[in-house]
Amino acid sequence: MIPEDTIEVMISSLSVNTIKQYSVALNKWWIFCKGENIFDVSITKILEFLTEQFKTGSSYTSLNTTRSALSLILSCEIGIDPQIKRFFKGIFKLRPSRPKYNDTWDPAIVLNHIEKWYPLQDLSFLKLTKKLVMLLALTSAQRIQTLSLIRLNNIQFVEAGVNIEISDLLKTSKPGKQQMCITLPYFLAKPEICPVTTLQYYINYTKTLRKVEFNNTEMLLISVKKPYNYASRQTISRWIKQTMKDSGIDIKRFTPHSTRHAATSRACREGVTLDTIFRSAGWSIGSKVFANHYNRPLIKSNDKYIFAKTVCNIESH
Template sequence: MYTKILERQKYLALLKYDNYERSSSKNITQEPYPGCREALRHSFNRRGACADAAILMLSSLSDSTIKQYNTSLKLWWQYCTDNNIDVFEPSKTSILTFLTTQFNNGCAYGSLNSHRSALSAFVGNNIGSDECVRRLLKGAYKLRPTRPKYSSTWDPQLVLNHISTWFPNIELSLEKITKKLVISLAICTAHRVQTLSLIKLENILSSENGINIKITDVIKTSAPGRDQPVLFLPYFKENT
């Protein structure tokens, strides 16, 4: 099944690449924004990537990153269309002006940094490391710094005290004991919901000291050369 899906993706990519090559003389900036994946695919093709290579390059980006880049590239596409700028080969002045315009429209440092990251992937040319771009972002941070996502914390002991009343376990409903387990895992491991959702029975190993849970799927923090997380839950013998 996976092979058939991959072959279909390759076929569609080759078809789009062929259509793109035949229409390369057109100014694609004048075309409607095609979406993040298609825009990046065109960009990779223009920079020398064949259809298969473009598929691999797109696979390096997670769905959440594509969603984040989509907002930035849609704004960039419209900006280039309005100002008659080559969307794929802009000048540094155009990029700086675009970022400044977004700042003047209310963007804080975090949003500008997302725009920079998207343009770096889309345009290339080491935009992210350009001295002027870095200086602009530094100025944006000082004038309009990113606020903390959370302004306060809560006491987990309140939750632990509450779920400790859900006892005995054998008398709990499946829904309630599942919630108790997930809450306990979240507090004890401090891992994301994504990580907890990827726990598989075959990756749960018991030892004399506790339970080890291997996470074998790719998660947000996964990277080449980086070890996958292993959740360790020591036995709480005082409460047995």
């Protein structure tokens, strides 16, 4: 029996969202076992449970999550068991997982819209915030989680632009993997959509707000109303969704997370190398899913700012 303290340490390796997903799956497992020992079961019993979930309409992805949840409490050998592997190959054939989007929207639609939000000093705090968030989302192709974790003391302005280190653990963080660093350039020829200029103005604008309130949060993005707490992922997502809608994007089809898909797809179509796209977006260099999905003729560039420039259609010099 594993000690309770040890179990708590092991569980801390999971994200909050993963724990929520696993809890749903394990609750179904508990009901399926009908009070019997849920820890000492055969592969046959597990296959019976997974089959029952399949018949109720569970997708390949959902069943895979269930398998991971069971592996957590039963045995890590479940994932490599020949019968389990064969079962999931069958599920993939019968009910293959499909990409969320068959197509995506062009970042130019949103960029053309927020380009009109200029000069910056004429914008309301809400509009300034929405503009910054959207520019960061598109030019970095980062998840909303990453944007919510940007800290003021990790922002370093350099001659060519800005370097933003992410010190907090991310969804993709793992031992031995270097932490994310967002690098963005100045768009001197296009200040209306320059992410660095907008970022500088936002930081200066919020200095007073941070001092007036006692929070003095170290997080970059703060709420637009008192007491100006740090902005949650839900709040940032809402800002992006509102900006997409105002720009004419169909928000019934596309979620705020689609900024990541839109930006990387645009960069790929314009010939940015896959390695550059993976590095900018935080994917592993050997990501076969993206390579198979967006296989296009590529051109090479040594410009570390090429991703952001390409998404915003800025000429490289």
